[in-house]
Amino acid sequence: MTVAQLSEAELLARIFPRLELSALHSAAVVLGPGDDAAIVAVPDGRTVISIDTQVQDQDFRLEWNNGYRTTGYDVGWKAAAQNLSDINAMGASATSMVVSLTMPPDTPVGWAEDLADGLTAAISKLGAGACSVAGGDLGRGRELSVTVAVLGTLDGGQPVLRSGAQEGDTLAIAGRAGWAAAGLALLESGHHVSSLPPELLSMLELQCRPEPPLEAGPLARMSGATAMMDISDGLVRDGTRLAVASHVVLDLDPGQLGRLAEPLRPAATLLGADPRAWVLGGGEDHGLLATFPAGMQVPPGFTGIGSVQACGADKAPGVTIAGRPADSVGWDHFAD
Amino acid sequence: MTVAQLSEAELLARIFPRLELSALHSAAVVLGPGDDAAIVAVPDGRTVISIDTQVQDQDFRLEWNNGYRTTGYDVGWKAAAQNLSDINAMGASATSMVVSLTMPPDTPVGWAEDLADGLTAAISKLGAGACSVAGGDLGRGRELSVTVAVLGTLDGGQPVLRSGAQEGDTLAIAGRAGWAAAGLALLESGHHVSSLPPELLSMLELQCRPEPPLEAGPLARMSGATAMMDISDGLVRDGTRLAVASHVVLDLDPGQLGRLAEPLRPAATLLGADPRAWVLGGGEDHGLLATFPAGMQVPPGFTGIGSVQACGADKAPGVTIAGRPADSVGWDHFAD
Numbered sequence: 183m184t185v186a187q188l189s190e191a192e193l194l195a196r197i198f199p200r201l202e203l204s205a206l207h208s209a210a211v212v213l214g215p216g217d218d219a220a221i222v223a224v225p226d227g228r229t230v231i232s233i234d235t236q237v238q239d240q241d242f243r244l245e246w247n248n249g250y251r252t253t254g255y256d257v258g259w260k261a262a263a264q265n266l267s268d269i270n271a272m273g274a275s276a277t278s279m280v281v282s283l284t285m286p287p288d289t290p291v292g293w294a295e296d297l298a299d300g301l302t303a304a305i306s307k308l309g310a311g312a313c314s315v316a317g318g319d320l321g322r323g324r325e326l327s328v329t330v331a332v333l334g335t336l337d338g339g340q341p342v343l344r345s346g347a348q349e350g351d352t353l354a355i356a357g358r359a360g361w362a363a364a365g366l367a368l369l370e371s372g373h374h375v376s377s378l379p380p381e382l383l384s385m386l387e388l389q390c391r392p393e394p395p396l397e398a399g400p401l402a403r404m405s406g407a408t409a410m411m412d413i414s415d416g417l418v419r420d421g422t423r424l425a426v427a428s429h430v431v432l433d434l435d436p437g438q439l440g441r442l443a444e445p446l447r448p449a450a451t452l453l454g455a456d457p458r459a460w461v462l463g464g465g466e467d468h469g470l471l472a473t474f475p476a477g478m479q480v481p482p483g484f485t486g487i488g489s490v491q492a493c494g495a496d497k498a499p500g501v502t503i504a505g506r507p508a509d510s511v512g513w514d515h516f517a518d
Numbered sequence: 519m520t521v522a523q524l525s526e527a528e529l530l531a532r533i534f535p536r537l538e539l540s541a542l543h544s545a546a547v548v549l550g551p552g553d554d555a556a557i558v559a560v561p562d563g564r565t566v567i568s569i570d571t572q573v574q575d576q577d578f579r580l581e582w583n584n585g586y587r588t589t590g591y592d593v594g595w596k597a598a599a600q601n602l603s604d605i606n607a608m609g610a611s612a613t614s615m616v617v618s619l620t621m622p623p624d625t626p627v628g629w630a631e632d633l634a635d636g637l638t639a640a641i642s643k644l645g646a647g648a649c650s651v652a653g654g655d656l657g658r659g660r661e662l663s664v665t666v667a668v669l670g671t672l673d674g675g676q677p678v679l680r681s682g683a684q685e686g687d688t689l690a691i692a693g694r695a696g697w698a699a700a701g702l703a704l705l706e707s708g709h710h711v712s713s714l715p716p717e718l719l720s721m722l723e724l725q726c727r728p729e730p731p732l733e734a735g736p737l738a739r740m741s742g743a744t745a746m747m748d749i750s751d752g753l754v755r756d757g758t759r760l761a762v763a764s765h766v767v768l769d770l771d772p773g774q775l776g777r778l779a780e781p782l783r784p785a786a787t788l789l790g791a792d793p794r795a796w797v798l799g800g801g802e803d804h805g806l807l808a809t810f811p812a813g814m815q816v817p818p819g820f821t822g823i824g825s826v827q828a829c830g831a832d833k834a835p836g837v838t839i840a841g842r843p844a845d846s847v848g849w850d851h852f853a854d
Contacts, residue, residue, distance in 0.1 A: 196824050210768040212564055213638050213677065213679075215681075216763075217569035217677075217679050217680055217747070217763075218568065218603075218604045218605075218607035218608055218680075218747055219566045219567060219604045219607070219608050219610070219670070219811075220567050220568065221564050221565070221567070221608075221672075221677060222564065222565070222567055223527055223564050224562075224563055224564060224565050225563055226560075226563055227559065227560055227563065228548055228557055228558065228559050228560060229558050230555045230556070230557050230558070231555060231556050231557070231564060231614070231652060231653065231667075231669070232554065232555035232556065232616065232618070233616040233617070233618045233653065233654060233655050233667055234618065234651065234655050235618040235620055235655055235657050235663075235665060237620055237657055237658065237659040237663075238659075239659075239660070240657060240659055241657070252851070263833050266556075267830075268554045268555045269554075269555055271553075271554035271555070272553065272554055272555050275554070278567070278571040280568065280667055281569070282566055282569045282570065284571055284573055284663065299653055315571065316567060317567065317568065318569060319570050319571055320575060321573055321577070322575075322576050323573040323575075323576055323663065324575070324660060324661050325659060325660050325661060327571075327573075327620065327659065327663060329618050329665040329667075331569055331616055331665075333565070333567070334521070341549065341553075341557060343549075343553050344552075344554075345553075358797030379764050411553070411554050412554055419539055426554075427553075436537055453701065455791060465748075505723075
């Protein structure tokens with residue numbers, strides 16, 4: 183059965199029950215789906231808000247080179263995860279989301295149901311237990327597309343911006359780096375999904391269902407992080423953005439980069455790739471990059487990977503590896 | 519120049535200045551675009567929220583039968599207007615929106631700039647002066663698509679739901695009914711846009727740039743409206759939804775329907791159509807349908823068009839015209 187064979191009301195009747203999360207969640211949603219708009223509680227007096235769209239063949243493919251088929255569950259999970267990560271990156275916790283789903287008429291109803299299941303699963307399994315789906319919109323298009331707008335709370339605290347890093351701060355990362363990039367390389371490879379050993383399969387799954395470290399953002403804020411952002415486009419590209427916003431240099435420790443690359447080695451060996459390229463360039467794990475005041479221990483979940491240095495006449499804001507500009511350092515140039 | 523020829527940062531640098539509204543607006547936006555998420559003030563402790571997507575060839579066509587070309591300005595205006603209408607329909611005022619724009623790589627940069635101009639113009643010209651664009655997202659796809667999520671405030675008041683209509687209430691409408699439908703019929707007709715007289719051109723323009731009556735929603739709430747919704751799918755279809763939610767019958771006055779149809783007569787004559795069909799079936803004007811307690815004068819901007827009656831064993835919730843079910847009344851059956 184395709185979505186074209188159901189009325190909007192019939193399709194919503196299949197989707198809504200899948201979006202009902204635990205009783206806990208009802209606290210934030212004053213008025214849920216069914217009227218012209220939803221109403222969400224914002225006791226803090228301010229809400230964090232972000233919006234992000236996943237489009238078929240841009241942000242996901244329905245079928246991959248290596249035979250993997252993206253499920254509705256994957257797409258729902260990824261849409262939720264990416265948006266939850268933006269809230270996390272401010273040091274906030276998600277309170278609610280609204281979802282707009284555009285589908286071609288020949289989309290199987292089961293696929294849309296799976297998407298709702300994936301959304302719900304990501305919210306609950308990633309630890310965004312206070313977040314619920316307050317409302318949404320269904321529509322038709324030639325390609326599948328999911329937009330999520332998410333609200334979050336700082337619980338009275340101050341947001342952690344990209345612009346607060348100070349000379350001498352410790353640079354740290356939470357979550358994975360390079361796993362989703364390794365997974366993407368596997369999906370695009372000729373190595374059939376059924377032939378992959380479990381540790382490589384888990385990289386592939388992290389590309390399809392990323393796991394942002396949602397506890398780390400609020401913890402970093404409460405621990406006094408000076409700057410933070412999520413790594414959605416890669417450590418060097420996003421690090422450069424943070425460096426520019428803070429007018430500093432982020433210097434990465436090659437030894438720590440090597441340690442981050444180590445678990446990716448089996449995939450790199452299979453594909454003849456350099457795992458450090460995935461660590462530096464891969465983004466879709468939605469790890470957090472944060473800076474903490476000098477001398478303090480980074481909070482649990484974070485690992486120090488470098489330090490913050492001042493800009494100077496000969497040092498523009500950016501990312502360096504052991505003092506050399508990251509974008510001029512070939513992957514084979516930086517030491518293990 | 520196409521959007522593919524610019525980096526995301528370059529494109530945003532062209533769009534952001536167009537989204538800067540008057541100094542007034544900065545009050546609601548605590549943190550604007552440029553970080554992982556935006557922060558918006560919600561002094562009321564609750565926020566109304568809605569999301570809506572416009573997709574090319576579904577919600578708008580780039581080129582119409584009659585030669586009219588949809589501009590980026592039209593699409594931006596319509597995306598803002600539809601979302602502002604959902605907030606209006608709760609009796610609330612919009613405070614901020616986030617926008618996700620998906621474009622094919624060959625989209626002219628000027629088209630995206632026009633879209634931003636159209637968004638801004640709709641917000642300010644429709645009277646949502648306290649609303650600003652807090653953030654957004656840019657991405658690629660095969661078809662143009664714009665999703666807006668909008669927040670609104672009830673200023674401490676109670677929302678006007680679909681479910682509160684009571685027997686004896688006056689049924690009233692604010693804004694236009696049928697104009698956008700007449701405009702759609704003109705766009706799809708063989709009558710070239712350059713041949714249309716001004717009064718027909720204005721109908722066409724209302725299809726492309728609808729004008730929801732944004733002052734009417736909060737006014738209805740403060741005046742004691744018992745139920746309200748926006749008419750996005752037509753008076754009979756949306757009225758039926760309100761009737762079902764309130765478990766009542768909405769009985770329309772044929773004389774009032776005739777008066778609503780009167781200004782549409784020139785278009786109907788040109789196209790050989792029945793203007794009353796546009797009044798009953800056309801939705802995209804985003805007028806408001808509301809009910810008010812018996813005996814009170816409806817607030818300025820609203821016109822009484824019928825009354826609320828009780829359901830009974832022989833009367834299911836729905837819409838009637840002078841007592842006869844609207845969906846069984848042919849357009850030629852109800853009196854002028």
